[in-house]
Amino acid sequence: MSVGNVSFIKDFVIVGFPGLQPHYYGLVSALLFFVYVFTLVGNAIFLGLFIMSRSLQKPVYYCIVNLVVCDVLFSTTTLPKIISRYWFQDGSISFMGCFLQMFFVHYFGSVTARLLAVMAIDRYAAICFPLRYHSLMTNRNVFILILGSWLLGLIGPLMMIIRAYPLPYCASNYIVHCYCDHIAITTLACTDREEYSYPAFIHAMIVLLGSLAVIVFSYCAIIVAVLRISSAQGRMKTFSTCSPQLIIIALFFLPRCFNYLSSNINIKFSTDLRLVIIMMYSLLPPMINPLIYCLRTDEVMKVLRKKIQRKKIDTKSGKT
Secondary structure, eight states: OOTTSOOOOOEEEEOOOTTOOGGGHHHHHHHHHHHHHHHHHHHHHHHHHHHHOGGGOSHHHHHHHHHHHHHHHHHHHHHHHHHHHHHSSOOEEEHHHHHHHHHHHHHHHHHHHHHHHHHHHHHHHHHHSTTTHHHHSOHHHHHHHHHHHHHHTTHHHHHHHHHHTTSOOOSOOEEOSSSOOHHHHHTTSSSOOHHHHHHHHHHHHHHHHHHHHHHHHHHHHHHHHHHTOSOHHHHHHHHHHHHHHHHHHHHHHHHHHHHHHHHHTTOOOOHHHHHHHHHHHHHHHHHHHHHHHHHSOHHHHHHHHHHHHHHHHHHHHHHO
16 A cells, blocks of 8 residues: 555554553553642642742753653643543544644653753753853853754654654554554554654664763763862762752663663563553653752752741741
């Protein structure tokens, strides 16, 4: 069948975990709903602290705010439909809606990878060039880097949509995944998908490994600079300023790189285990990141303590 033929499928069905027994549907939907609510609340708290506190309105926190927005939008793109699949047994999604979801899934993933690279550049400038930091990482320069992350992130997902949308989809409409992913969709096309899978894989590797290369270079330079610090206390303090970002970077990059590489060197997993891994690296970072920002960043913790103490004082004064 030629690529130009009209697709016969009018909508798709999100299968989720194919091996999951129906009596676990309620438990899984409740767990996913908890993850979604926790993600929204945690990121909303950080966003509120940023808006209300001038002390947090600095270049590195501008990056984190954009990461917060990206995390919330990614979770909102993916979670409601899979929750509906298990809560209401409604996994259907329109043909156009599935491709829109695919676009946003890959778009927000690309933007997040680049934002993490920008955050690494910020730490590199702060530690390796402390006297020039404020002239290098001005609000204008940070805005350009962040805007570039959002704009460059459009290229790959748009190319995926343009290439995948016209394919003939005339067989099964069941997507064995928890959301509309490029591989999961193009697998259903009635044509040879190799010419579509390799460009998508190359793009994913460019985004992941390109951003990771910037991060590795930045942190190698940071390590060298930190080791030159004479006092052990000074070294620990400098390392502590980087630890939140390192945790976030590890959560985002390591499982993704493992998943992409394992699928291309014939390391086989069961479908359910592969989907569990994908959902963990897709949904856990947006949920955990706010905790890392707040609990591992002294400046954010100080602001949070002040807000809590002020709230207690206001409550007591209201009672009296």
